[in-house]
Amino acid sequence: MCNQLIDAHIHLDMYEEPDRSRLIQELGNSSVEALISVSNNLASSYRQLELAQLDSRIKPAIGYHPEQALPEEEELQSILQLIDDKRNQIIAIGEVGLPYYLRQETPGLELKPYVELLERFIQKSAAYDLPIVLHAVYEDAEVACDLLEKHQVTHAHFHWFKGSDRVLERILSNGYVVSVTPDVTYKPKIHRIVKQTPLSQLMVETDGPWPFEGRFTGEMTSPAMMHDSVQSIAELKGIELGETYRQLYETTKAFYRIKA
Template identity: 50%
Template sequence: MNKHRHDMVAIGEVGLPYYLRRKLKVSMSQYEQYIELLETFIQKTVTWEKPIVLHAVQEDAPNVCDLLENYSFKNAHFHWFKGEEKTMTRMKENGYYISVTPEVVYDEEIQLLVQRYPLEQMMIETDGPWPFEGPFWGTMTHPNMMLESIKAISKIKKLSEEVSVRLWKNTRLFSIINGLL
């Protein structure tokens, strides 16, 4: 990373092993090593003034917020975020972006998250390839799925075409602020 830092536009996707911890037994000392490694990435984002794209869901998200806040770092994007209301409030106040996937079309938890999170701090993604359920069951992940995500977000937010414009602007703004475009 040090050698190629001038070629990099962001650091990510980095984070904590929530799903790995659920499947395997990860000891507290192993988890602390993950936190130390993530802190190293965050230190580099601060030093290099690069954005960070994070994998931090459920009970891992507050730990990541702690790290970001310790460095007063704001240019964070929580990829495919899932978490508690208290954590969402904290993330909103810090100006962190989240992204949602086509799950928003059929998953009530994600629909509630979209209802509560500001559209101005939201992006969409497919995170493909991923075996989505609902109307996407058995379908290869494709960017066209984002159109369905936009429709679902529009319905949840009770807004029309302004949702797609806002999501595009958010992605572009995050990219411009962070020198990606």
């Protein structure tokens, strides 16, 4: 059985160096072929590019994570310029999106500037035909869909998606993809998403080093955990395990245009 996997979303630069080195060394033993390594800000974007130079399995994405204060204009311009300069070296634009959780912590936070920021990244995605990695959950996903449709972007990845059946239906009808983390092994709301999403639009990720509960409590988040995710997906969808591996792998490889 072929059990190759691609981690569709990981923050590789956020691991401590000894942990990151061990994680990379163990990729082969875990049958993990590639890591889509997303950025949080300008410094993070530069770091992803550096890591990708060290190991071809690391596929860098450039962006600005929305769950933080807006970037200063100088930093934003530098990130956008970096996308221009490195468009042939990066796998995607990301992580970008809208600050759902920050708004829960900071009532009254103005959303409009974040929407405008997201639109600028979506415009880059459209200009260079690059996939875009989105942090857009619940009602924020609808705002993201509005912008994607406005700029006719079709290669959109809603990472660790959470939201209503109606929003999920819109995402899937537009041909976008969603991904699930190891919490698919223990969270019923993620089970519902998996059951409704065809494998041709589903990917697995870790969002590492974000920690998980259940059987993973106390463990450093590792791409090897995705094997448990695939097992759960196969059971939820009633599909043979080997076929589940194959389709998840092919979906991710095709979406991110990873060559053999």
